[in-house]
Amino acid sequence: MSESDDELFIREDPIFIKKELLEINHLPDEGRIVGRDEEIKNLANAVNPAIFGQSPSNVLIYGKTGTGKSLCAKHVSKRLVDTAHDEGVNAEFAYVDCAQDSTETQAVQTIADSLNSLSETEIKIPDKGIATSTYYKRLWEILDQLYDVVLVILDEIDKLEDDDILMQLSRAGEAGKVDSCKIGVIGISNKIKYKEQQLNERVKSSLCEREFVFPPYDVDQLNDIMQARKDAFRDGVLEDGVIPKAAALAAREHGDARQSIDILRYAGEIAQSEGAEKVTEDFVVDARERAEIDRFRELIRGSTPHSRYVLQALTILSLDEETDDDGHRTSRIYDVYEQVCRQEGADALSLRRVRDLLKEHAFLDITEQSRRSGGSAEGSYTNHKLLEDPQVVRDVLADTVE
Ligand SMILES: Nc1ncnc2c1ncn2[C@@H]1O[C@H](COP(=O)(O)OP(=O)(O)OP(=O)(O)O)[C@@H](O)[C@H]1O
Numbered sequence: 001m002s003e004s005d006d007e008l009f010i011r012e013d014p015i016f017i018k019k020e021l022l023e024i025n026h027l028p029d030e031g032r033i034v035g036r037d038e039e040i041k042n043l044a045n046a047v048n049p050a051i052f053g054q055s056p057s058n059v060l061i062y063g064k065t066g067t068g069k070s071l072c073a074k075h076v077s078k079r080l081v082d083t084a085h086d087e088g089v090n091a092e093f094a095y096v097d098c099a100q101d102s103t104e105t106q107a108v109q110t111i112a113d114s115l116n117s118l119s120e121t122e123i124k125i126p127d128k129g130i131a132t133s134t135y136y137k138r139l140w141e142i143l144d145q146l147y148d149v150v151l152v153i154l155d156e157i158d159k160l161e162d163d164d165i166l167m168q169l170s171r172a173g174e175a176g177k178v179d180s181c182k183i184g185v186i187g188i189s190n191k192i193k194y195k196e197q198q199l200n201e202r203v204k205s206s207l208c209e210r211e212f213v214f215p216p217y218d219v220d221q222l223n224d225i226m227q228a229r230k231d232a233f234r235d236g237v238l239e240d241g242v243i244p245k246a247a248a249l250a251a252r253e254h255g256d257a258r259q260s261i262d263i264l265r266y267a268g269e270i271a272q273s274e275g276a277e278k279v280t281e282d283f284v285v286d287a288r289e290r291a292e293i294d295r296f297r298e299l300i301r302g303s304t305p306h307s308r309y310v311l312q313a314l315t316i317l318s319l320d321e322e323t324d325d326d327g328h329r330t331s332r333i334y335d336v337y338e339q340v341c342r343q344e345g346a347d348a349l350s351l352r353r354v355r356d357l358l359k360e361h362a363f364l365d366i367t368e369q370s371r372r373s374g375g376s377a378e379g380s381y382t383n384h385k386l387l388e389d390p391q392v393v394r395d396v397l398a399d400t401v402e
C-alpha cells in the first residue's frame with residue numbers, strides 16, 4: 001500500500017484550523033481582548049509614571065477566577081515597556097507565578113533571572129545554591145546596570161509563603177538597595193481577604209497604593225470573547241448558535257472567560273470524537289460539564305489543606321443529607337471539619353478562620369452562602385451549600401490530594 005492510500009488516519013483536522021487560539025496558555029493579542037477597556041485604562045494609569053522614568057504606583061488586582069487579571073496585567077506591562085522604549089526609557093517587566101515560585105528565594109531568583117542579560121552584566125543567576133540575600137544583591141545590581149524602571153508582576157500573590165519579598169521590593173529604593181532604578185509591583189489574587197489576612201501593616205501601606213477589582217464577565221462580553229476566537233475553527237464548521245449558548249451558560253454560572261473558552265474547545269473536541277462534521281449546540285451541554293469540572297479541579301488544586309478540609313466537611317454533610325438542599329450551618333460544618341482534621345492529624349483552625357475559608361469558597365462560586373433567621377431564640381446564622389454535585393466534589397478532592 002502506498003503512503004497516500006492509507007485511510008487508517010485522518011490527515012487533516014476536520015474541525016479546528018487554529019486550535020491554539022483556544023489552548024489554555026494562549027495569550028490573545030490586543031484585538032482579541034474584549035470588555036476590559038476600563039480595567040486596562042486604570043492599570044495603565046497607575047503604572048504610567050514609568051514612562052517618564054518615575055516610580056509606578058504599586059497595584060493590587062483582585063477578582064474571581066477567569067476575569068482577565070493575569071491577561072490584562074501582562075498586556076498593560078508589555079505596552080508600557082514598548083512605550084517607555086519609544087521615549088528612551090529603559091523599562092522591563094518580570095512575571096512571577098507565585099503558585100510555582102512560592103518561596104522568597106524562588107521568586108527573587110525568577111525575577112533576577114528574567115531581567116538579567118548575562119552578556120551585558122556578566123552577573124550569573126544560578127537556579128539554586130546561593131543564599132537569598134545574594135540573589136537580592138545580584139538583582140539590585142542588574143536593575144541599576146540595565147534599567148530605569150521595572151515592573152514586577154506577582155501573580156497568585158496569596159500563594160507566597162510570606163511577604164518578605166514584597167517588603168524588599170517595595171522598599172528597595174528608600175532602603176538604598178538600588179540607586180537609580182524604580183520598581184513597581186503588580187500583585188494579583190483571587191482571594192478577597194488576601195490583604196487583611198496575609199500582609200503586615202508596613203507592606204500593606206506600601207504595596208496597596210492602588211487596588212482594582214475585576215468583575216465577572218456578562219453574557220455579551222463572554223459572547224464577544226468567544227467570537228474573537230472563532231477562527232480557531234475551520235470555515236463553516238461552527239454553527240451559529242454554539243457561541244451564544246455557551247455564553248449564556250457560562251454567564252449564568254460564573255462569568256469566567258477561561259471556562260467559556262474551554263467550553264468552545266471541548267465542544268469542538270466532542271464533535272471530533274463523534275466524527276461529526278459540524279459543531280452544533282447539542283455538544284455545548286456536555287462541553288460545559290467538562291469545563292465546569294476542570295474549573296473546579298483547578299480551584300481545588302490551588303487551595304490550602306485547611307481550605308480543602310472545610311470543603312470535605314461540607315461534602316460529607318451534603319452526601320449524608322442529600323435531601324436537604326437548604327445547605328448547612330457554619331457550626332455544623334465546623335464540627336465535621338474538626339473530625340476531618342483529627343483524621344488528617346492536623347490541628348483545627350479557629351471557627352473564625354473556618355468562616356473566612358467558607359467565604360473564600362463562596363467568592364469563587366464553589367459554594368453559596370445565605371443568611372437565615374432562626375427566630376428570636378436562635379438569632380440569625382449562615383447556611384452554606386455546595387454548588388457542585390457533592391459526588392463530583394468528593395471525587396475531585398480524592399484525586400487531587402498532594
Ligand atoms: N477580556 C478578555 N478577552 C479575551 N480573552 C480573555 C479575556 N479575559 C480573559 N480571557 C482569557 O480567559 C482566560 C483566563 O484569563 P486570565 O488568566 O487572565 O484570568 P485570571 O483572572 O487571571 O484568573 P485566575 O484567577 O484563575 O488566575 C485566558 O485564557 C485569557 O486569555
Ligand SMILES: [Mg+2]
Pocket residue numbers: 069070071155
Ligand atoms: Mg490568573
